[in-house]
Amino acid sequence: MALKPVADRVIVKYFETEDKTASGIVLPDSSKEKTQQAEVIAVGGGKVVDGKEVPVQVKPGDRVIYGKYTGTEIKYEGEKYLVINADDIIAIVKD
Amino acid sequence: MALKPVADRVIVKYFETEDKTASGIVLPDSSKEKTQQAEVIAVGGGKVVDGKEVPVQVKPGDRVIYGKYTGTEIKYEGEKYLVINADDIIAIVKD
Amino acid sequence: MALKPVADRVIVKYFETEDKTASGIVLPDSSKEKTQQAEVIAVGGGKVVDGKEVPVQVKPGDRVIYGKYTGTEIKYEGEKYLVINADDIIAIVKD
Amino acid sequence: MALKPVADRVIVKYFETEDKTASGIVLPDSSKEKTQQAEVIAVGGGKVVDGKEVPVQVKPGDRVIYGKYTGTEIKYEGEKYLVINADDIIAIVKD
Amino acid sequence: MALKPVADRVIVKYFETEDKTASGIVLPDSSKEKTQQAEVIAVGGGKVVDGKEVPVQVKPGDRVIYGKYTGTEIKYEGEKYLVINADDIIAIVKD
Amino acid sequence: MALKPVADRVIVKYFETEDKTASGIVLPDSSKEKTQQAEVIAVGGGKVVDGKEVPVQVKPGDRVIYGKYTGTEIKYEGEKYLVINADDIIAIVKD
Amino acid sequence: MALKPVADRVIVKYFETEDKTASGIVLPDSSKEKTQQAEVIAVGGGKVVDGKEVPVQVKPGDRVIYGKYTGTEIKYEGEKYLVINADDIIAIVKD
Numbered sequence: 213m214a215l216k217p218v219a220d221r222v223i224v225k226y227f228e229t230e231d232k233t234a235s236g237i238v239l240p241d242s243s244k245e246k247t248q249q250a251e252v253i254a255v256g257g258g259k260v261v262d263g264k265e266v267p268v269q270v271k272p273g274d275r276v277i278y279g280k281y282t283g284t285e286i287k288y289e290g291e292k293y294l295v296i297n298a299d300d301i302i303a304i305v306k307d
Numbered sequence: 308m309a310l311k312p313v314a315d316r317v318i319v320k321y322f323e324t325e326d327k328t329a330s331g332i333v334l335p336d337s338s339k340e341k342t343q344q345a346e347v348i349a350v351g352g353g354k355v356v357d358g359k360e361v362p363v364q365v366k367p368g369d370r371v372i373y374g375k376y377t378g379t380e381i382k383y384e385g386e387k388y389l390v391i392n393a394d395d396i397i398a399i400v401k402d
Numbered sequence: 403m404a405l406k407p408v409a410d411r412v413i414v415k416y417f418e419t420e421d422k423t424a425s426g427i428v429l430p431d432s433s434k435e436k437t438q439q440a441e442v443i444a445v446g447g448g449k450v451v452d453g454k455e456v457p458v459q460v461k462p463g464d465r466v467i468y469g470k471y472t473g474t475e476i477k478y479e480g481e482k483y484l485v486i487n488a489d490d491i492i493a494i495v496k497d
Numbered sequence: 498m499a500l501k502p503v504a505d506r507v508i509v510k511y512f513e514t515e516d517k518t519a520s521g522i523v524l525p526d527s528s529k530e531k532t533q534q535a536e537v538i539a540v541g542g543g544k545v546v547d548g549k550e551v552p553v554q555v556k557p558g559d560r561v562i563y564g565k566y567t568g569t570e571i572k573y574e575g576e577k578y579l580v581i582n583a584d585d586i587i588a589i590v591k592d
Numbered sequence: 593m594a595l596k597p598v599a600d601r602v603i604v605k606y607f608e609t610e611d612k613t614a615s616g617i618v619l620p621d622s623s624k625e626k627t628q629q630a631e632v633i634a635v636g637g638g639k640v641v642d643g644k645e646v647p648v649q650v651k652p653g654d655r656v657i658y659g660k661y662t663g664t665e666i667k668y669e670g671e672k673y674l675v676i677n678a679d680d681i682i683a684i685v686k687d
Numbered sequence: 688m689a690l691k692p693v694a695d696r697v698i699v700k701y702f703e704t705e706d707k708t709a710s711g712i713v714l715p716d717s718s719k720e721k722t723q724q725a726e727v728i729a730v731g732g733g734k735v736v737d738g739k740e741v742p743v744q745v746k747p748g749d750r751v752i753y754g755k756y757t758g759t760e761i762k763y764e765g766e767k768y769l770v771i772n773a774d775d776i777i778a779i780v781k782d
Numbered sequence: 783m784a785l786k787p788v789a790d791r792v793i794v795k796y797f798e799t800e801d802k803t804a805s806g807i808v809l810p811d812s813s814k815e816k817t818q819q820a821e822v823i824a825v826g827g828g829k830v831v832d833g834k835e836v837p838v839q840v841k842p843g844d845r846v847i848y849g850k851y852t853g854t855e856i857k858y859e860g861e862k863y864l865v866i867n868a869d870d871i872i873a874i875v876k877d
Contacts, residue, residue: 214685214686214687215657215683215684215685215686216683216684216685216686217682217683218649218650218656218678218681218682218683218684219649219679221682221683223683248379248381254683257649260641260646261355266355269313269314269352270313276313277310277381277390279379284628284659284682286628286657286683295657295682295683298313299314301313302312302313302316302379302390303310303311303312303313303316303318303381303390304310304311304313305309305310305311306309306310306311307309343474343476356450361450364408364409364447365408371408372405372476372485374474393408394409396408397407397408397411397474397485398405398406398407398408398411398413398476398485399405399406399408400404400405400406401404401405401406402404438569438571451545456545459503459504459542460503466503467500467571467580469569488503489504491503492502492503492506492569492580493500493501493502493503493506493508493539493571493580494500494501494503495499495500495501496499496500496501497499533759533761546735551735554693554694554732555693561693562690562761562770564759583693584694586693587692587693587696587759587770588690588691588692588693588696588698588729588761588770589690589691589693590689590690590691591689591690591691592689594875594876594877595847595873595874595875595876596873596874596875596876597872597873598839598840598846598871598872598873598874599839599869601872601873603873634873637839640831640836664818664849664872666818666847666873675847675872675873723854723856736830741830744788744789744827745788751788752785752856752865754854773788774789776788777787777788777791777854777865778785778786778787778788778791778793778824778856778865779785779786779788780784780785780786781784781785781786782784
């Protein structure tokens, strides 16, 4: 992808229309408006904390759950993406 | 479990319908709407503080009491879980 | 006790109905609704500050005065307790 | 005194009814409701900052001026006291 | 350029009237009022964090996406620019 | 003076009724209600930052300009003083 | 100048009535009420961060752009000045 996130930001592609994902996670009714699961597309180089760069804990291809109502939507070559902070990712879906 | 929490997050399975748990804890009336006791299902790798990773102080299988009105609800394979921050756990129930 | 507080949390048993305690402390009228004196039942392992664990400054059996309108009430084997942060304890009653 | 303040807390005995104290300080009209001068009765062991304990800069017997509308009132053996943070003391009255 | 940003500030020239940029990024409808893509014109020397200067992660000529409703508009020799903080840049567009 | 400020506090004597001071500073109209210039009477020992005591940058006798609407007024032997934080001093008037 | 700013404060002389300055910067209409360009008159010794004094990055004579609606106005020998924090300077105008 031609977009490189800065610092600890993460670009994700989220699943907007599915109620139940392939891996079996169903988000509860109250969160139906905007699905919270997504695939990581690109990650930044990490956040500098106390003079050390702390790398982002996810990598492209990871499936993640993130807090909804977070991040900035962008469109790239006809596709919608979301740019979120790494801290807004709450869990990784392991297969 | 196929969900791996990030950082200091903890996935718990809470007890929604019991008034009195096996270990004898009864939550007071004012907190009846949402039970505060839960079992730890999965924990993240810890939070980075001052350049050191501080591990989460609970482990899968622990029974914990946590502040209600906290965390994010998720559904996984038909079961409801709650993802909370380790800091929101106030006590561990020892048997 | 089977409850182990996490971090710098402290479980106390407070005195709800007495106006004057054995040690002679009377709380002023404006704080009559909820007595501020209590006995420490269990303490957590301490808070991590700048990479070092700072132990809680009170121990089980201590009588303490704490800021009212703080903490989380729990019931355990028919008794009510309060879980507070160690920082909310303002003084220890020495005999 | 049988009360030992925790951390950087200070127990003071304030002068409620005097308009002019022995040492000659008169508080301006706008602060008449609650006198800001007091005598230090007991001090805590200090606050931990960056891993070091910073001792409280006043000692029992000191006369101090403190910001009004601060602290927690307690009654002990029929006397009223105020528990304040050491940071709320703005000046010491030297004789 | 004769303007030198201070600290971690970045001067950018943004694209106000295009809906679709050359590199193919289209911002979603809700952000049409002010385009979020821009070219970096000048960067400051960096922010001092914990006694070390952390350099800005973008350089003049970079195309960046930044959070809208941020920064200060200035006019220089008839052209409008925006001065933003480096932290408000969320991604770099790689060609 | 018999008052010793604590930490980084500074006791100043301000000029309430003059529009133009001896050194030629006139405060603009919008700040006429309370003159911002004062003479330093006493200073505290300094603030502890990162384990080191940072001394106050002014000394008794200095004429200073400080932000209005700050500090605590006290009366001492018939005179009004103001206790401010050293950080609220914005400039020293050099003769 | 007889005024010495404290810490990281900067005294500037701003241009109130010009729409277009000599160096060619025109502030956009929305900022016409108070011009954002100024000349640095005097600078403080710097801010103490993590025990080290960080010097101010501008010097007397520099022309700077600063965020409007910031700082404190003072009058000195018939001239108006503005005292701002060094952090409120966003760019230096190089000739």
